[in-house]
Amino acid sequence: MRKWCSPLRRPGQSTFGVVDEAPPGPIPRITPWLLQQADTMCPRRLQRTHEGSPASHDPVHRSRMREPFLARLREIHAELRAPVAGDLDDVGVGLEPEEQAVLAQAAHWYTQVFAGRPAVWEDADVDHPTLRRGLRVGGWVDLTVRTDEGPELRQFSLWGGRTPSVDPMELAAVRVAFLRLTPWIAGRPLRVAWADLVNGQVRERLVGPEERPAVTEWFDEQLAVLEERTADPRPEPGDDCGGCGFVAGCPEHRKGALYGRKRDVLPGILHLTPTNLDVWRSCRREWRNRYLFQVPASDTHPGPVHGQQLHDALRLVHERGSCRDEALVQDVLDGHAFVDGERIRSEILRHTRCCPSPAPAIGHEITRARFHPHPTAPFMATARLDALWLVDGATGPVLDAHDYKTGRVWNDRVADDAQARLQAWVLAPLAEARGAALRITFEHLAAEVLDDPEPFEPDADDLEAIGAELHATVLEIRAEADAGEWAGVADTELCGRCRYRSICPVSAAPAVPVWPTYEEPDDDGPFGTDTHGGTSDRVTS
Numbered sequence: 001m002r003k004w005c006s007p008l009r010r011p012g013q014s015t016f017g018v019v020d021e022a023p024p025g026p027i028p029r030i031t032p033w034l035l036q037q038a039d040t041m042c043p044r045r046l047q048r049t050h051e052g053s054p055a056s057h058d059p060v061h062r063s064r065m066r067e068p069f070l071a072r073l074r075e076i077h078a079e080l081r082a083p084v085a086g087d088l089d090d091v092g093v094g095l096e097p098e099e100q101a102v103l104a105q106a107a108h109w110y111t112q113v114f115a116g117r118p119a120v121w122e123d124a125d126v127d128h129p130t131l132r133r134g135l136r137v138g139g140w141v142d143l144t145v146r147t148d149e150g151p152e153l154r155q156f157s158l159w160g161g162r163t164p165s166v167d168p169m170e171l172a173a174v175r176v177a178f179l180r181l182t183p184w185i186a187g188r189p190l191r192v193a194w195a196d197l198v199n200g201q202v203r204e205r206l207v208g209p210e211e212r213p214a215v216t217e218w219f220d221e222q223l224a225v226l227e228e229r230t231a232d233p234r235p236e237p238g239d240d241c242g243g244c245g246f247v248a249g250c251p252e253h254r255k256g257a258l259y260g261r262k263r264d265v266l267p268g269i270l271h272l273t274p275t276n277l278d279v280w281r282s283c284r285r286e287w288r289n290r291y292l293f294q295v296p297a298s299d300t301h302p303g304p305v306h307g308q309q310l311h312d313a314l315r316l317v318h319e320r321g322s323c324r325d326e327a328l329v330q331d332v333l334d335g336h337a338f339v340d341g342e343r344i345r346s347e348i349l350r351h352t353r354c355c356p357s358p359a360p361a362i363g364h365e366i367t368r369a370r371f372h373p374h375p376t377a378p379f380m381a382t383a384r385l386d387a388l389w390l391v392d393g394a395t396g397p398v399l400d401a402h403d404y405k406t407g408r409v410w411n412d413r414v415a416d417d418a419q420a421r422l423q424a425w426v427l428a429p430l431a432e433a434r435g436a437a438l439r440i441t442f443e444h445l446a447a448e449v450l451d452d453p454e455p456f457e458p459d460a461d462d463l464e465a466i467g468a469e470l471h472a473t474v475l476e477i478r479a480e481a482d483a484g485e486w487a488g489v490a491d492t493e494l495c496g497r498c499r500y501r502s503i504c505p506v507s508a509a510p511a512v513p514v515w516p517t518y519e520e521p522d523d524d525g526p527f528g529t530d531t532h533g534g535t536s537d538r539v540t541s
Contacts, residue, residue: 026052029129029136030223032172038226042240044250047230052136055245056268057260061293065099065158066140068092069106073143077121083111098295101503105515106158106197112518113195113202119145119152124184126177141177144184151184152191153177158198160296168194168203172222175215178207185209198296200516241369242271242382253371259378266292266481269371270379270474274419277473281418284480285488289500297499298513307406309338310347310445311386314404315364317348318387324352347406347445354443354452356400362388370426372467377474383426390436397436401427405444414442414456424458425466 029052038046048055072091076083088107092100124144129136143154155174157163164170169178174194181190193204237252247256247269260268280287289295313332314323321328329348333341369382387402401423414420420440431438440456458466480486488495488506495501495509502511 027131027134027136028052029138030176030226031137032139032176034226035176035219035222036172038222038229041229042236042238042244043229043233044235045240045244045246046226047233048246050226050230053246054248054258056247056258057262057264058243058245058267059265061265062159064095064293065092065103065106066142066156068095069103069156069158070142073110074121077119077143077145080118080120082116082118083114085111087111096289096293097505098289098298098500098503099293101298101513102158102198102296105513106156108517109195109197109200110156112200113193113197114154117147119147122146122151122184124181126180126184130180132180137176137180139173139176139180141180144181147191149191150188151181152193153181155192155194157194157196158296159294160196160198163196163199163201164194164203166203167205168192169205169207169211169215175218179212179215179219182212198515200518237369238367239382241367241371241380242273244380245269247371247380253369253380255373256371257373257378264481265484266478268378270377270477272379272381272422272470272474274383274422277418277422280473280477282494283489283498285486285504285506286498286500287477288486289504295500298503298515299499299501299511300514301497301499306340306343307404310344310406311365311404312336313338313344314348314351314386318357318361318364322357323348323355324357346447350445350447351404351443354441356389356391356402359389359391362390362399364388368426368430370429372471374471374474377471377478379470379474381422381426381470383423385423385427388427390434393437393439395437397434398439399427399431399434399436400439400441402441402443405442405449406446407444408446409444409449409451409453411453413454414440415454415458415462417442417453417456420456421466422470424456425463425470428458428463 028050030050034041034046034049041049047053068091069088072088073083076087088103088110091107092103095103122144124141126141126144129138131137140155141153142156145152145154153174155168155171155177162171168174169192171194174192178190178192187209189206189208191204192207193202195202235250235252241253244250245258245268247253248258250256258268260266276287276291279290290297313336316332316336317323317325317329320332323329329345333345338344363385364387365384366388367382367384369380372379372381385401386404389400389402391398391400403420403423411417420442424438424440427438427440438458440458442453442455444452488504490506490508492508495504495507498504498507498509501507501509502513
C-alpha cells in the first residue's frame, strides 16, 4: 500500500488549508466512515475501499432524500433569511410516499430548529472530495451558510443512527467536515449545528480555530490505524462480507467478479440474511423501505430486548468459563444491567441441559458468510450464529450450530425453518473444511416450551436444494426491482407489526408516526431556552 507523506507539514501544523496538486496515478480516498471503521473492518475491504479499487455496483439510496432536501435548502437560503412554514411543502415530489413522509418531518424540524436564524448559503466547494496530502478526503458536508455571526455548518441526519451525547464534534463526519472547511472558514470560529431532523434532536456549539490541531491529530491517528491494518490486507470473513463489493479475487469467496450496472436500483451483489429474507417473504414493500432505501422507521416494533440480553449473558458466561458455574453466572448477572435477571438465570439453567461444553467452541455470536456466483444474480448470504461447537458424533465430528430462542416453537422440525435452512447453507463449507457433519440446533429456553424441535442435519441434497431456493428468491427480488411495483400485503396482522404502517399507502393498520413533533414551549426560544451561544444540548422528545 502506498504511504502518504506531506513535506509541507510540520508537527502540530494542519495542512487542510493548503490545496495540493494532484499526484500521478490513483489517489487513495478517506471518508469519515473509513476512519470510524479503521480498527474493525476486514483489512482487505478496508484497503480496497481506501485505494478506490474497482468494485461491484452499490447504489447509495440515502442520496434519494438528501439531495432534493439540500437543493431546496440552498434555494431558500439563496438570500439572507430564516426558514418559514411552507418553504419545504413540496420537497421530494416524485419520491415514494414513505420518503415524502420523512422529508415532511425533516421540513417540520428544520423550520422549527432554525426559525429566527437568518442565513445565506455559500458554496464552500466541498461537494466533491477535497485533495489533501495526496488523499481524496470525502464525506457529506450538508449546508454551509453565513449568518450575521459568521460561518455556520448545518449537518443533518435523516436516517437515525448515532446521536452525539452533547458535542456535535463527537461525530467523525462533523470532524472531517470541519477540517475540509478550513479554507472557507479562513481562521474564523465556526458554528456547528448537527440536527436529527426526524427525531428532533439538535447538538450545536461554536468551534474555534484553536481546536483544529487536535482534530487534525485525531485524523492522523485514525489514518495511521488504517495504514497499519491495510499493510497486510488479509480477508477476515464475517460481518463485512454482506456489504463488500470486492469479492473479485477474494480468497475467501472463490469465483467472485464485478457485478451490476450503474442504472440498477439493486446492488450488484444482493445480501441475504435470515431477517431480511423473512421480511421479503412477509412484505416486499417493507423489504424495499427497510433494506434497500433505508427509510427510517415511523412506528414502534416489539424489539427483542429480553432475547438480546439473554444472548449477551450466555456469550459472556461462555467466554469467561462454564455455564454450569453458578458463581460465574451470578457474577455476570450482577455485573450487567440485565432486566429480569431471574428469568435469564432460569433460561441459562435450561441451556445447561443441552450445552455441548466442555466440547471446544469455535465461537459465540459470530457471523459467517458464503458467496453464490451467478452472471446476473449473484448473492452473499450471511448468518449470525449464537454458538458454534465441534462435538463428537456417532460417526465422526459434528459442527453443531446452536440458536437460542426465547419465544414459541414455530416448527416441530428445524429443517422446516427458513432461517435454519439459510444458516445451514452458509455453514456447510466450514463443516466440510473441518471434515465434520453439520447440525443446526434450536434451543428454546422459555419455561413454557417443553420440547425443542428436531435438529436439522442436512445432507448434500438438502444443501443443493437450499442453494436453489435462495437463488430463486434472488431472481424474484431482481424481477420485482425491474418491475418497480414493490407491492404491500395490506394484511391487518402483518401490517400491525410493520415499522412503516403509519406512512405506507397500502397499510391495513393505520397509525400515527412515533416521530416527535414540536410543541410550543412556555418560555422564550424555539426550545424553551436560549441556546444560540456556546455549547448547547437541544433535545426534544
